[in-house]
Amino acid sequence: MPMLGLGVYDMYQQQAEQAVETALEIGYRLIDTASMYENEKEIGNAIKNSAVKRSDIFLTTKLNNCDHGFEQALKAFDKSLELLGTDYVDLYLIHWPIKEGREASWKAVEKIYAEGRAKAIGVANYTLPFLKELSNYSNVVPALNQIEFTPWLFDNTTYSYCKQNGIQLQSYSPITRGIKFSDKRLITLCEKYQKTPAQIILNWNLQLGVSTIPKSSQKQRLQENFDAANFKLAAQDVEFMNTFNEGFRICDDPMIFL
Numbered sequence: 001m002p003m004l005g006l007g008v009y010d011m012y013q014q015q016a017e018q019a020v021e022t023a024l025e026i027g028y029r030l031i032d033t034a035s036m037y038e039n040e041k042e043i044g045n046a047i048k049n050s051a052v053k054r055s056d057i058f059l060t061t062k063l064n065n066c067d068h069g070f071e072q073a074l075k076a077f078d079k080s081l082e083l084l085g086t087d088y089v090d091l092y093l094i095h096w097p098i099k100e101g102r103e104a105s106w107k108a109v110e111k112i113y114a115e116g117r118a119k120a121i122g123v124a125n126y127t128l129p130f131l132k133e134l135s136n137y138s139n140v141v142p143a144l145n146q147i148e149f150t151p152w153l154f155d156n157t158t159y160s161y162c163k164q165n166g167i168q169l170q171s172y173s174p175i176t177r178g179i180k181f182s183d184k185r186l187i188t189l190c191e192k193y194q195k196t197p198a199q200i201i202l203n204w205n206l207q208l209g210v211s212t213i214p215k216s217s218q219k220q221r222l223q224e225n226f227d228a229a230n231f232k233l234a235a236q237d238v239e240f241m242n243t244f245n246e247g248f249r250i251c252d253d254p255m256i257f258l
């Protein structure tokens with residue numbers, strides 16, 4: 001799996017198709033969508049229209065909150081494949097650890113994996129208590145956990161657990177949708193490395209071994225974000241950014257589902 005990919009939340013119809021086609025031209029090979037984003041059809045179209053082979057693209061989609069439960073999850077997966085116009089995904093994730101149903105849903109996801117229709121399976125928004133609970137009934141260790149993770153939300157307990165248990169961590173809303181770009185400490189690093197705020201933050205993820213999926217629908221920003229892999233923050237600057245944590249969140253705290 002490529003470590004840096006494109007998130008496609010909040011892009012629709014022609015804009016979504018165009019963004020994915022442009023991203024594939026730039027060199028992105030990991031696309032992260034979800035049933036919840038209501039753009040699986042457009043993502044599938046963009047992949048079909050692109051000169052890049054399907055087998056060279058790492059495609060992720062996710063089980064929606066309204067589709068939990070064993071039978072419902074199997075049906076929802078079939079629907080996602082149909083919309084995406086493909087007969088497999090590279091990664092299928094449970095989008096949120098919904099209270100009623102997450103165990104039955106995981107069993108369905110394991111079945112999909114056993115059938116080879118998802119090459120890998122994992123979870124999203126599974127902070128530590130959810131990962132521990134999952135380990136009590138899972139037969140397959142999730143390959144990946146996608147959580148909100150930024151210097152301002154440095155969840156060291158989930159990060160360390162994933163590292164110790166061979167679960168690839170992936171950060172969502174990695175650039176805080178731009179909200180933290182004016183942090184003076186970040187600006188100092190931008191000046192030091194002559195890089196943009198997005199590039200510094202994305203590189204921080206990569207130096208920690210965390211995969212990341214920034215969203216953009218603009219060609220210039222797609223290129224800017226993709227280029228974030230082309231330099232290396234020094235170890236002391238990575239450690240400095242680890243101290244920015246202040247529990248700042250864009251999305252809901254998954255603990256509401258505990």
Ligand SMILES: NC(=O)c1ccc[n+]([C@@H]2O[C@H](COP(=O)([O-])OP(=O)(O)OC[C@H]3O[C@@H](n4cnc5c(N)ncnc54)[C@H](OP(=O)(O)O)[C@@H]3O)[C@@H](O)[C@H]2O)c1
Nearest residue numbers: 007008009124172173174175176177198214215216217221
């Ligand atoms: N599993 C989950 O529950 C979950 C939750 C949230 C997100 N996600 C995934 O993570 C992906 C990324 O998260 P996100 O979309 O919430 O937030 P994000 O990637 O942190 O930020 C995206 C926003 O920042 C802007 N942007 C992108 N690149 C920029 C740059 N270089 N400079 C300035 N602004 C820039 C984008 O606008 P433009 O498009 O106009 O460039 C967009 O408004 C999502 O698309 C989705 O795939 C998953």
